[in-house]
Amino acid sequence: MTEPVISVKNIKKNFGKKTVLDGLQFEVAKGSIFALLGENGAGKTTMVRILSTLIQADSGVATIGGYDTNRESASVKKLISLTGQYAAVDELLTGEENLLMMGRLNHLDRQTVKKRTAELLEQFDLKEAAKKRAQSYSGGMRRRLDIAISLIANPQVIFLDEPTTGLDPRSRKNMWNMIQRLAESGVTIFLTTQYLEEADQLADKIAVISRGKIVEEGTATELKRLVGEEKIEFTFADLPSCQKALDLLGGQIDVNEMSITITTESSPENIRQLLNMLYESSIHPASFIFRKPTLDDVFMEITSDHKKGAVVNG
């Protein structure tokens, strides 16, 4: 691994009696895209807030570019930019004015501010809307402006807290392209997401966070390998059959879908055996499908309660 630009060691944070982060530990390589993947309330935003110097951890050490986020926050602030969950743009100013103001507040000289503003308006496809007030922008445009603003001072590390939450599928795809282009320019991107597909598409490295702990870490491929190469999913007409099948074959149960998912090889022989086993126990599946593992499988597997403790740390 190249030198880590973000390093997090044993970070803990409580809000009152509630433990939000319980000993987080990870490193992010320079110039990579790192995704912190987890459900709502898993602690993603809290981690971002600690790294971006907004709040302090109760214990543990987090550094960015070698600077402690707590004791050397002034130096950290010069390296980073944060794009939060809600677009932090000034609604009454135009897109261009927003960029100019932020450029000035980032202490760039007049020429640089002008040049960067023009570049970013172009790069983020906001040139036509540059003279319009941000309050007239669509959700996607607002998000683009928000990220453009955060790039004005050429930060080395960019935090994107759920960058595509609330965007329509098309805007989401555009955002992904943009994030990829950003990474190609050499900045380090730390993003949080609750969409597995997003982490899969973008991230060089994924850390899965659940209840304030990193439960798994690796590349998308590594994580998928953890849950096996291929999956077969049986769906049943009623829950008792589903439960019986689970007792017989093992795997993951999805109570809502009344289905079980088993990791298996895709040979015809293998499928015949499984179907025979079910038949002999008088369990009749309504349907079955065969598929490659998705990150959803990884997520279900490593965050589900009864599987806890059986997690292999890669």
Added chain:
Amino acid sequence: MGESKWYWAILDGWAMSIRSLKHIFREAESLLMAVGLPVAIMIMFVYVFGGAIQTGTDYVNYVVPGVIITCVGFGSSIIALSVTQDMVGGLFERFRTMPLLPSSLMVGHVFGGFVRNVIATTVAILVAFLIGFRPEAGWLEWLGVIGVLTLFMLSISWVFVVFGLLVKSVEAANAITFPMLFLPYLSSAFVPTETMPSWLHAFAENQPMTPLIETLRGLLLGTPIGHNHWLMIAWFGGLLIVSMIVATFLFKHRKSE
């Protein structure tokens, strides 16, 4: 480093002030409110209630200082709204991750409020002259009036920056501006305090608005000021310092969750 820190603080404050100036003219409703409300109050008091209120002087002369205070106080309280808007909208969050002095950001809000207030107060005084306000103040007294109003404006502005940082929604920020609109009524602004019931009289005599209005009245109309100007300076000077400190602290430590 010390020198450049202040250099940037001033430039940042300026950048934020430019922004607030743009806001004033783009938020037509709040400018209209800030200008229109005091004028409406003044006309109502002079023409509707004025005939029935005995103050021993021409009522228009008695009431104008009170109207100016209401105007300035209300104008300053609107700052709470713009501060809350920035906080709820996530803008402060972003500023806090940038290498900036927090107070320079709030200076922008206060400056914006100041300009809006100057506009509103000027209009109010012009209208007052039109409906018969005849002060006896010379240019020295007018300078005093400007000084008194500036101190009042700044201190109320910072108090409302604090309120703006404390509340959690724009609606709540809107609600806390109302006491500021009504506080002058419980002072000698519109009626002499002697006419109030004794408990209210005690409150009215001792709340900061009364020395402020008496000072203003003294400067404009030559009524006795006594030690009211010292009381006024102590109240609003103290409020200004305390609220600036509290605002800076809140900005650094408040989590907008």
